[in-house]
Amino acid sequence: MTGAQPANRLDGAAQRRRFPASLLLAAVTVAFQAAPAQARTELGASAAKADVTIGCMFPMTGRSAIYGRDSVGGIRVALERLAQRAPVGRRLRLRILVDDDRSKAAHAVQLAQDYIRSDGARFICGVVSSGVAQAVSRFTATQDVIFVGTDHASSRLTIEDLHHRYFRVSNDTFSSMAAGARYLADLRLKQPWRRLAFVGADYDYGHVSLQDLRTSLDQLGVKYHLVATLWPKLYEPDYAEVIRALQLARPEVVVTALWGGDFIAFLKQVAATDLPDNARLANFDTGGNYDVMVALGDSPPPGLILSARHHDNWPDTPLNRWFVQAFHRLEGRYPTYAAEGAYSGIMAIAEAVQRTGARGTTEQLVRALEGLRLELPEDPPGFTSYIDPETHQIAQAQAIGEVVPNSDYPPAKVMLGRWVSYPAEVLKPSPDVLRTRREKAARRPYLVE
Secondary structure (H helix, E strand, C coil): CCCCCEEEEEECCCCCCCHHHHHHHHHHCCCCCCCCCCEECCCCCCCCCCCEEEEEEEECCCCCCHHHHHHHHHHHHHHHHHHHHHHHCCCCCEEEEECCCCCEHHHCCCCCCHHHHCCCCCEECCCCCHHHHHHHHHHCCCCEEEEEEEECCHHHHHHCCCCCEEEEEECCHHHHHHHHHCCCCHHHCCCCCEEEEEECCCCHHHHHHHHHHHHHHCCCCCCCEEEEEEECCCCCCCHHHHHHHHHHHHCCCCEEEHHHHHHHHHHHHHHHCCCHHHCCECCCCCCCHHHHHHHHCCCCCCCCCCCCCCCCCEEEHHHHHHHHHHHHHCCCCCCCHHHHHHHHHHHHHHCCCCCCCCCCCCCHHHHHHHHCCCCCCCCCCCCCCECCCCCEEEECEEEEEEEEEEECCCCCEEEEEEEEEEHHHHHHHHHHHHHHHHHHHHHCCCCCC
């Protein structure tokens, strides 16, 4: 039947744990690998000359550090783009501060507080972990400041937990899983499948990803049997138990919501088994990232179906080619999707401030961001990204592809190809989905599921 309950479940300690909102900050703490602390980075104008100060935070150490480094690179590209577009005497002077949030909710909230009180930040931006982003969002909801999310993706932030000073400028779990559901529906016409398994990290991002995938599959009328839902911990080094559970469950399709180093580790361990020979592996939100392409080498597991929030080789447009090459010129490497997310955040903030003026109130800036249209590198010809006023989530097209040989972006030896793209309008949550989820959330304490 549609959405049948799983026959096998490995969920670690996550037996539908419930956390009241008052305990969220203490409860949401993400593990990270120890590394030397990084000094704060300051970009753009000086404090004395800046029109607006923006306080950004990303993981700059540990397993997710590449996302922080690439976000800084994306910010540099945005500053270059802004300088190119404006006459010298009329350039908006942005002061952008970047610090390491250590993938820890409490530390990120402290950074946000310091940015606002010590640096006079009008905007908070960034954050990779959805769990960390929830804590920062709840804090900024009480402040006269706007939080622009550039990387984290839980749809809960723009549906159940939305507040009017939060915006997100990269694809979220709902749009990614809506695209994935459509791909899986199309795949069934060529490769009939029914047995589906899901693997996601045991925190909000993973659980919301499964919820969003099931919602979209059900709306499309795709009948499937969910044979396993597996919940390894975030930054898990050993996926042997997960892989054994998948082999026992015998799925025909495995959808993962692992990201970054977790997904790379999972793929490397999967490649040593027969799982890729018996099931198609898919990751619709983060799996097509450039760091994954590098890690796959020249012998990837067969049949991978992947996508990400930005691709270096899709769409083949002047703006995307410029963005990728500008990043490479400045940073000496090709960008992960985090770079385009940070670029998008700075460009959105700049456009809003240009519309209101540097003295615009927070409410005026909110109105400028609502419905804002923004030409971005990931926009295919004929489409411009825009921020949906109902959710404050950017609406974007999404492409899904298969891994093919491609040495145009070294050191990667493969990239995605055989693209299938989906327009933004079919990837947004319907009014019924928004109403149902918001009404349900209003009737109960906040859940981390």
